[in-house]
Amino acid sequence: MFTDVEGAKAFYGDVLGWTxxxxxxxYGNYTQxxxxxxAVAAVVPPMPGQEGQSQWCLYFASEDAATTATKIRENGGEVxxxxxxxxxxxxxxxxxxxxxxxxGVWQAGIHEGFDTMGTPGAYAWAEVFTREPQKADAFFPAVFGYRQKQMEDEAIDFRLYDLGERPVLGRMKMTDDFPPEVPPYINVYFTVPDCDDAVAKATKLGGRLQFGPMGTPFGRFAALTDPQGANFSVIDVTTTEGELPRTTDVS
Known part of the structure; x- marks a missing residue:
């Protein structure tokens, strides 16, 4: 959701290679x-009443959006x-x-969602960044049926939400490194062939580097903010470093 849709198209077209x-x-100037x-994403202007900071919105698949909306309300969320x-x-x-x-929640009709994932320019991963992890840990599994695994790392409070045996979402506790005015959000990762090259393109076009580039067992990634204030990350999943962390099942 971008106040300046044409600006977003120019920025992400260069950084992620989108057309x-x-x-x-x-449909509100929805642009695939x-x-x-x-198909890997869409850009739209703000909806009425949503004018403000530009941001990415991740949609979770649902077989029945009305039923999911009810579960959201029953578990302390707001529709x-x-x-x-x-x-x-x-x-x-x-x-x-x-x-x-x-x-967001999406019950597919003829548009099912991503045509590809984990390929250059496409969605790779997402994490819930929150200051109240206990609330997220109670909510998402209750609404979407996730199992939970806690990462064994004293430096960070990080949890994986699994759908069956497959990790589909992360949950990160926001530390004091985040300015108090930054609200909780879902950070979306896009796949790039070269993390450092993507960061160079983004910063040249007015984006701000928040963290990284950093090598991890999952890939080399960096956290960025685009010129309109939308947070996102880029990750090169082909360049991995170190051993996978240990996790404890807490579901």
Whole structure:
């Protein structure tokens, strides 16, 4: 969601190699983004009442958006919009989990979501950044059926949410390194062939480097803020470093 959609297209087109479809005036000027011809994201102007800082919104798949909306409310979350049908494409709602991070829910119609993941320019991973991890840890498993594993690392409070045996989302406790005015949010990672090159492109175009580049067992990544204030990360999943951390099942 970007105040300056054309600016976002120019920035992410250069940093992530995206191309864009035509804006759909019927659906709030929704503009599909493509990497190598495959749908990987979309850019839209702010919805009425949502004007403010530009931001990325991750949508979680649901077989029934209305049922998920009910679960969100029953577990202390807030439904901000919907559920509403978007033509034949699907049904959406926007919500806020109890610790403050905003996310979407998507019940697929003819638009199922990502055409590809983990390839250059595409979605790779996401993490809930929150100052109240206990609230997120109670909410997401209750709503989406996740199992939980705590990372055994005294330096950070990090948890994995698994769908069956597959990790699908991380949860990171925000430390005092985050300015108090930064609200909880879901940080989205996009795949790049070269992390350092992506950082160089982003900063040259007015983006700000927040952390990294850093090598990890999952890939070399960096956290960035784009020129409009939207936070995101880039990761080269082909360049890994170190051993995978130990985790403890807490579900």
């Amino acid at each position: 864009f479809g035509e804006a759909s005036s019927e 983004a493509y990497a190598d011809g495959k 901000l919009m919907g559920p509403m049908e978007i033509g034949d494409f699907g049904t959406m709602c926007l919500a806020r989990e109890p610790s403050g991070a905003v996310f």
